[in-house]
Amino acid sequence: MPEKKQLTEKDSGVSIDLNVQDILTISLPDNPTTGFHWGIDRADSRILRPTGDPVYEPSSNLVGSGGRTTFQFEAIEAGSTRLRLIYHRSFEKDVPPASTFDLNVKVSGQ
Numbered sequence: 001m002p003e004k005k006q007l008t009e010k011d012s013g014v015s016i017d018l019n020v021q022d023i024l025t026i027s028l029p030d031n032p033t034t035g036f037h038w039g040i041d042r043a044d045s046r047i048l049r050p051t052g053d054p055v056y057e058p059s060s061n062l063v064g065s066g067g068r069t070t071f072q073f074e075a076i077e078a079g080s081t082r083l084r085l086i087y088h089r090s091f092e093k094d095v096p097p098a099s100t101f102d103l104n105v106k107v108s109g110q
Contacts (some may be wrong), residue, residue, distance in 0.1 A: 007103070015104040018075040024048070026073075028085065028101060030056060031066035035089045036098055043060045045083035047107050048073045078109040 004082065005017040007014075009028050028038055038054060050076060051072045058067035083105055088099035 002012050009101065012101045012103070015106065018105060018107045019065050019110050020078060020107060021074045022076065022107075023051070024073040025070060025099075026040045026085070026101065026103075026107070027068050027070045028087070029066060030069040030087075031064075032056060033064045035091070037090070038071070038087050038101075039090070040071070040084075041100075042082055042084040044068075044079065047075065047077050047079040048083060048105055049076050075105075075107040076091050080104070080106045081109055092105040 001060070002023060003019070004023045004025065005016065005018065006025045006027070007016070008026070016024070030038060047103065051074050054069045054071045056067060059065055073083070083103040084104045085101040087099040088097040
């Protein structure tokens with residue numbers, strides 16, 4: 001039976017073990033009104049595949065307020081990969097990301 005694992009910004013830098021077909025959900029603080037957004041910088045898509053586009057949910061209806069963006073991945077093949085998400089302005093070239101989320105993922109076959 002596939003498991004669902006949920007992580008937040010507090011989990012950046014950890015290692016996680018999954019089994020094939022497990023679902024990994026990562027929820028991170030976001031405020032798109034600043035021009036920043038979260039994006040996938042690194043992941044082996046043969047091992048860990050996004051199940052759709054990230055979903056943004058505002059924390060309130062106030063203009064300029066922040067919220068959270070949630071990514072969902074499915075473990076599809078045994079192996080190891082580094083998952084790196086970056087919080088950046090895609091139009092700013094040669095500028096380091098404002099924040100990163102890193103995770104070492106090990107997927108075991110069933």
